Amino acid sequence: MSYIRIFVIILCMSSLSRSVQAQEQSLKQERIKVDAPFQMPEISIPNFDQAPRFNIIDFGAVEGNKERISEAIAQAITAANKQGGTVLVPAGTWITKRIHLKSNVNLHLAKGATLLFSGLPEDYLPAVWSSWEGLECYNYSPLIYAFEAKNVAISGEGELRAEMDTWKKWFPRPQAHMESIKRLYNWAQDELPVAQRNMVNDTSNLRPQFIQFNRCEHVLIEGIKIRNSPFWTVHLYLSKDIVVRHIDVYAHGHNNDGIDPEMSQNILVENCIFDQGDDAIAIKSGRNPEGWRLKIPSKNIVIRQCEVRAGHQLVAIGSELSGGIENVYVTDCQVTPEAKLMHLVFIKTNERMGGYVKGVYFSNIQAHNLQDGILGIDTDVLYQWRTLVPTRLKKLTPIQNINLADIQASKAKFIAKISGNADLPVTDVSLKNVRLSNVEEEPIQNKHVKNFRYLE
Template identity: 40%
Template sequence: MEELSRGRSRRVFLAGAVGGLLAAGVTGRAEAAAPGPAAPDAAAAAWARVPQIRRRIRPPRFPRRTFPITGHGAVGDGTTKCTDAFGQAIAACAAAGGGRVLVPAGTYLTGAIHLADNVELHLEAGATIKFSRDPADYLPVVYTRYEGIELMNYSPFIYAHDRTNVAITGAGVIDGQADATHWWDWSNDPPPTEGPDKQLLAAMAEQGVPVAERVFGEGHHLRPNLIQLYRCRNVLIEGVTVRDSPMWNIHPVLCTNVTIREVTVDSPRGPNNDGCDPESCVDVLIERCEFNTGDDCVAIKAGKNADGRRVNAPSTNVLVDSCVMRDGNGGVTIGSETTGGVSWVFAWDCTMSSERLERAIRIKTNPERGGHVRDLYFRDITVGQAADAVVEVALNYENKHTGLYFPDVGAIDIRRLRAERAPRAFNLIGNPGNPIRGVRVTNSVFGEMTDTDVITDVTGLELRNVWVNGRRV
């Protein structure tokens, strides 16, 4: 094991959950020269920001006018296509000055739904919006974002662009109807598949091709999101169940003042079926939601590579309160699209557990992404079991170790985390010459940890009153 000295990056592969930590000298203090995370009083000051952020996050309110889609020809038999009825009801609502577009009990087949200013799309109990499996129903193309890069592509299934006061509420179900032969198959080989289109889009962004000329859609295979609200202000998604998206389920982009409350995302089978991915958003509250996903449960993002640098918009002031995470690649995740920067993320009172939940807290980026990831605060997190590491900070995502844009990652504070069992407590991988700068874990218990922990290229790791396998480290 490489000797640890003051002011040097840690490059340690822990040989055992407890013994390795002790051998590494992680005994309750950081290296003196390391920048480290905030001191305890500074952490308390950081948490004092939460009430201020919450006061700014206010759900939109709507006039008491109701526009049932059945009044515009919608039939809830699950086979009659109701795209025009949704469009007409939304147009009538907007023309009247706003209100509620009502989806009564029944199953309504439709193509893309585009929201307007001051419109609340409300699903009664027993109502299901079932989206068509025909890609033509999501044309013409719209201004959207695919994995952190802007383009013109198939419309997200529920979409709003540059709108104020929009909501999706109720006790109903929003069903993307994706499966192994519809949409999800685009992620697989052999062709037709999204791989060549992803490479083409990335190349266009690197070359600075204007977004209006990055036209995909028909003849291409970049999957749309289920719900995407783009550059909107005053957003509410509450009560609904969403499932089986082509890829990411709920994706606010460049939005301000976002509330996502008591939503269930039940989409564990699909590739890239993230639960909720606020990207380049400011003032976001995700509370009392339940996630069962085929990828990250909550993933906070900020654009990717050249396009992320062009847009240069961070995600900041994101609150994750009292959520349940089951299946997924990560419970609360930051990245991998970090180029615009992510900061002031707070998560607390969350419960995470599944044999298919790979990690509880996950930060992922690489030297092509750049950006900053800092001021992350977690407390009172309960983890029943995880399939890999409880806490992972990996700056080599997609096995990329070198590049021109090293991310600045650090100031991560975790306290009162309790994990029952997992292969490892920590997987912390910095870059040589660009370490993770500061991780503090306080008053936390890691129960049955069975495999080798990894800590490499980290400065300022502090463990205070941390117990692993029944021993204090």
């Protein structure tokens, strides 16, 4: 290679580097300090207040024309990515296919704007690098997807809505679907490269997440309403430095968790409303070999001043937690009277998961009627996997340093029910001023627990 060609390549690389730096420098950064019972890093997110705007109408979007709207959004994202900016969705109803965000882009929905996502599975192809219940694979694209992006946001007063006619048909788990996830599980166990785990076919029916930030940094989700979801609603996957605030989620389909941080770190969720068909927030870190391979725990997660109107748990931890979960703080949250949660906090694992759970803090939570109890810990939760595949490798989950304080509920079966493992008991659980006005069973139901403290 000639010296001139080498010089040209170096010059191009230098120019590209300066261009990327210029984009990032054109965006202001908001730095957020968060109080927690553990060392919580400062979170850095982008501020697009002064960034240029790119209206999708200027790129050819016409209400009712899915093809033109989808193309206009993609072109506006590309333009905004080049200099850092906001893609504006104005008032109106805009039907679209998948949206793939890029670095330095804010997808902003104006008041009165609705992005209506097509219910046709083919509108979410080609397949992208994603995951299904803790196992990495290529699957239908999430409705909104960002991969390896930095400084990226979804904001505004508008609404994201999913058409559900097809996805509802996929809610059941027929035999063909079960065989597909069994195959994916075995591929992961056998360490088949992710690129070869294509789950898009006629029978797998692995529904996509609504929003997935995959391997991203400096993420903001603010203000929006989300209505309906094929699968998990907001999936924060292998990402860090994230703020989710003032969002309103209503999704009552199968597996419709509100937010799923998975192998992600440095997260603040605040002032959000959850009305879910599953858990309001479910913290995860990969299933079995995925968590062991990637070795990235979910860590430094603060959830505060949120309201739950329906769901299974306020916060679930697991059952996919093979990469570990630590430093979780939930405070100043309310569960409305009409909500029928199972638990406020439910930690679940099994003999195949490994990983760990440590440093969990709940304080100042107000609830009403619970189906089960305030705190549940179960080390033998396998769901469909119990009979679908055998245990290949036994790895227990150490669970320790769980703290609840200043919590009030009206009615439930118990205050705490901990089912530890005889070979690895749960350790160091503290309940202080945790009150249940009407308890139906024994208030404390524990087995295989060490250093349990209950102070009224």
